[in-house]
Amino acid sequence: MRRRTLLAGITGAALITATPAHAHSRRVLHVRPGDSLQAAVDAVDGPGRTIVVHPGTYREVVNIPASKGELTLRGATRDPRDAVLVHDNAGGTQKPDGSGTYGTAGSATFTSLAPGLTVRDLTLANDWLRADHPEITGTQAVAAYVTGDRTHFENVRLLAHQDTLFADTTALDAFDRQYFHRCYIEGDVDFVFGRGRAVFDACHFHTLQRDVTFTPKGMVFAPATARANPYGFLALRGRITSGAEDAAYKIARPWVPSYETTAWPSLVVRDTWIGPGIDAVTPYTNMRDAYPWQTMRFREYGNSGPGAVISVPENRPQLTAEEAGAHTRRTYLGDWRPYGRP
Numbered sequence: 001m002r003r004r005t006l007l008a009g010i011t012g013a014a015l016i017t018a019t020p021a022h023a024h025s026r027r028v029l030h031v032r033p034g035d036s037l038q039a040a041v042d043a044v045d046g047p048g049r050t051i052v053v054h055p056g057t058y059r060e061v062v063n064i065p066a067s068k069g070e071l072t073l074r075g076a077t078r079d080p081r082d083a084v085l086v087h088d089n090a091g092g093t094q095k096p097d098g099s100g101t102y103g104t105a106g107s108a109t110f111t112s113l114a115p116g117l118t119v120r121d122l123t124l125a126n127d128w129l130r131a132d133h134p135e136i137t138g139t140q141a142v143a144a145y146v147t148g149d150r151t152h153f154e155n156v157r158l159l160a161h162q163d164t165l166f167a168d169t170t171a172l173d174a175f176d177r178q179y180f181h182r183c184y185i186e187g188d189v190d191f192v193f194g195r196g197r198a199v200f201d202a203c204h205f206h207t208l209q210r211d212v213t214f215t216p217k218g219m220v221f222a223p224a225t226a227r228a229n230p231y232g233f234l235a236l237r238g239r240i241t242s243g244a245e246d247a248a249y250k251i252a253r254p255w256v257p258s259y260e261t262t263a264w265p266s267l268v269v270r271d272t273w274i275g276p277g278i279d280a281v282t283p284y285t286n287m288r289d290a291y292p293w294q295t296m297r298f299r300e301y302g303n304s305g306p307g308a309v310i311s312v313p314e315n316r317p318q319l320t321a322e323e324a325g326a327h328t329r330r331t332y333l334g335d336w337r338p339y340g341r342p
Contacts, residue, residue: 109125112151120156152179192233200238206243208243224257235267
């Protein structure tokens with residue numbers, strides 16, 4: 001089972017209990033097995049603080065409110081496998097207080113509304129499994145739900161199945177920027193989704209084997225970009241691999257939420273190696289026929305690999321070289337440059 005596989009990689013790790021984190025100073029707090037990461041977040045008393053998470057598996061839900069801006073959350077080592085935050089709520093899981101189900105965003109193991117957040121060298125996971133809960137139809141199970149401008153994920157592993165990463169914005173009219181660098185993201189259905197302006201730089205996307213007889217088994221991206229936002233998701237210099245059979249997955253489908261029917265999803269995948277797990281002939285599909293993918297802002301440029309072969313050009317809209325110049329880290333992120341030099 002997925003949960004056992006995930007936890008087996010943490011040698012000698014102890015699951016947390018809800019005790020306070022150890023604060024060596026007001027600016028740096030340390031979390032060790034037996035401590036609560038949420039307690040450390042609650043103890044943050046100003047901007048520019050750092051929480052260091054020591055090796056271990058921390059089974060809890062963590063929420064960072066908007067008031068905890070400019071916070072850094074990092075693993076104590078450079079290996080993100082060493083420090084794992086994991087929980088197992090799904091969208092259809094009943095809340096303990098009987099007030100209903102969690103819903104998609106509420107299922108998240110890790111939630112941040114804070115501007116200027118940096119997360120690095122950690123694993124964020126949701127190990128809820130459909131097979132263990134056939135009675136639940138709301139099978140979305142989010143590892144991380146992030147909003148807030150200037151959110152930076154560096155060397156982070158994001159693990160789940162459906163809806164792994166919810167890259168969103170604080171409001172329908174907000175164009176919050178997010179930067180993911182050297183991250184590993186795995187899942188099956190729409191596992192990178194939302195209306196955020198997000199750059200995925202040198203990231204590895206991995207589609208999971210899924211125990212269903214139909215195809216597509218899932219999609220990597222499901223952007224829901226606001227029509228007024230000139231930029232949505234940009235994936236560049238990365239790779240897409242698969243644990244499923246060839247052509248079992250699509251690159252993307254557009255998400256036009258019922259609460260924002262004016263959305264105009266935007267996705268550019270460029271300079272990326274795409275493996276055979278992606279259907280090269282028809283790499284895009286519809287979520288709803290009322291919003292066909294062909295009318296969305298879906299483009300590619302300079303991709304390679306067996307899943308990037310262009311055999312039916314109308315199914316793979318490409319940027320021109322001139323257009324590609326407008327789809328870079330700098331254009332998407334503007335005056336915020338977490339990547340250093342352009």
